[in-house]
Amino acid sequence: MKKIILITVLGCILSIGLVANSPKESFKYQLELNYVVLSEGTKVNAQPVLSKSIFENSNQEATISYKVQMDNVIHSELSGIGGAFNEMGGEAFASLTVGDQKSLVEALFSMTNGSGFSNCRTAVGSSDFGLSAYSYSQTPNDYKMKNFSVAREELTLIPFMQAAYNENPDLKMFASPWSPPGWMKESGKMDGGDKMKEKNILKPDPKIYEAYALYFAKYIKSYLEHGITINRLIIQNETDMNPKYPGCDMQPEQMEDLISNYIIPQMKKSKLDVELWAGSFRGKRKDAQKFMSLEGAENVEGVGLQYCPQSTMNELRTKHVGIKMMHTEGRCENGENSMKQAQKRFSEVSDWINSGTENYCYWNIILNETSTSGWGWKQNSLININRQSGNITYNPDYAPISLLSQYIRPGDQSVMVKTPEDKKAIAVKNKNRVVVFLENKETDVSIQSIDISGEKYTVELPAQSLCAFVFKKHK
Numbered sequence: 001m002k003k004i005i006l007i008t009v010l011g012c013i014l015s016i017g018l019v020a021n022s023p024k025e026s027f028k029y030q031l032e033l034n035y036v037v038l039s040e041g042t043k044v045n046a047q048p049v050l051s052k053s054i055f056e057n058s059n060q061e062a063t064i065s066y067k068v069q070m071d072n073v074i075h076s077e078l079s080g081i082g083g084a085f086n087e088m089g090g091e092a093f094a095s096l097t098v099g100d101q102k103s104l105v106e107a108l109f110s111m112t113n114g115s116g117f118s119n120c121r122t123a124v125g126s127s128d129f130g131l132s133a134y135s136y137s138q139t140p141n142d143y144k145m146k147n148f149s150v151a152r153e154e155l156t157l158i159p160f161m162q163a164a165y166n167e168n169p170d171l172k173m174f175a176s177p178w179s180p181p182g183w184m185k186e187s188g189k190m191d192g193g194d195k196m197k198e199k200n201i202l203k204p205d206p207k208i209y210e211a212y213a214l215y216f217a218k219y220i221k222s223y224l225e226h227g228i229t230i231n232r233l234i235i236q237n238e239t240d241m242n243p244k245y246p247g248c249d250m251q252p253e254q255m256e257d258l259i260s261n262y263i264i265p266q267m268k269k270s271k272l273d274v275e276l277w278a279g280s281f282r283g284k285r286k287d288a289q290k291f292m293s294l295e296g297a298e299n300v301e302g303v304g305l306q307y308c309p310q311s312t313m314n315e316l317r318t319k320h321v322g323i324k325m326m327h328t329e330g331r332c333e334n335g336e337n338s339m340k341q342a343q344k345r346f347s348e349v350s351d352w353i354n355s356g357t358e359n360y361c362y363w364n365i366i367l368n369e370t371s372t373s374g375w376g377w378k379q380n381s382l383i384n385i386n387r388q389s390g391n392i393t394y395n396p397d398y399a400p401i402s403l404l405s406q407y408i409r410p411g412d413q414s415v416m417v418k419t420p421e422d423k424k425a426i427a428v429k430n431k432n433r434v435v436v437f438l439e440n441k442e443t444d445v446s447i448q449s450i451d452i453s454g455e456k457y458t459v460e461l462p463a464q465s466l467c468a469f470v471f472k473k474h475k
Contacts, residue, residue, distance in 0.1 A: 031469065033051065048403070065456075066436070078359065078409075084120065086157070088129045116406055118168070124177035129367065138181070173232075176235065176280060195244075201254075220233070221270065234277045236248055239279065240281075240282055244375050252287050253294065278302070280329070301324055330360065332380060354426065368386070
């Protein structure tokens, strides 16, 4: 049986009584189309998602077909979509009026009136988008962390995160350091690893390991005192990097020792309930594969990955059945914030979700008007805030990320979609609905077919759009 469905005019969503047959039970579907326009010249605002009414029509034939394999579950419990908090963004956020702050966090984090970001990231100390290199332990050889302090972030990063939690109390947060405090490293510095690669490492000293484990515990406790729960701790950002900004080269064997013999005992001693994840790993040095081959790999919940080819995830899933993987950073780009870059986001997200990660995490949520780090390089962001004028700019990347976040919710399952060559798709489901994401890169509308459990629905995709077709179940 084939259903032909065409989208015509803006308006309310109509229930049209579509029937989808499955081996176990039949459902009537209320079909919605929600989409974002990604054509050049489109101005993105705080609410970029549009809707169109759907009516039956039998006069069109699909040129592209997708088959949703409902029983082929990739991940049984997704944790959603989010982005990263940083000190630069926190400073820019603090420059806004109270009213503008409230509107901004509602657009980003509201589960009913906004994007509903559900799984976000922050840095333990300075990232490359800190205003400068800093840690919470600036006093050399302070092994007992007597001078530990997060005071620097109380004026910038922490208020932004608190506002996000006020809007979405169920927000999940994972954190990772870009570098340990400088005095814990052979180089004595958090940054400058590009000029002293051999010393850009954590000192292999039990006293340092004990101090670093205590540092993590103090961080998590301090944030709890500010009403912010760090649900997951990823031990080191980009383990194989020696950048000019804060970084640390950490071999898998050192990470395993640090986790198993120091961090876990310290977390138990401090009575802290936090998941420990290995990583974040890139694909170049095969650190994820090496770590998972070590005995202590059983002591972590999973691995954090970024900038890996799909072959890395496939290899990990094949060799370590049941492995948990999370995505930790989206492509940072070069600060152009162009629509052409936004048009590529769906391809990136689909590669990660369809390779078995439980989430997708965009990088910078907010940057200031310069988009430039303290180390002189530009990156993209979902939003730019001009600290002088107070102007808020929603960049092109915000549109696809907002749509994906609104319709990939915590607890959803990702399922396989059989696609034509060079085409991308994502399908997620829960007990109430199925959502199929498709894109149309052409300048004309595209007629495409979605097969769900043997029922075919032909749908019209607006020109140059990313679409979320929502099939709501009604018994």
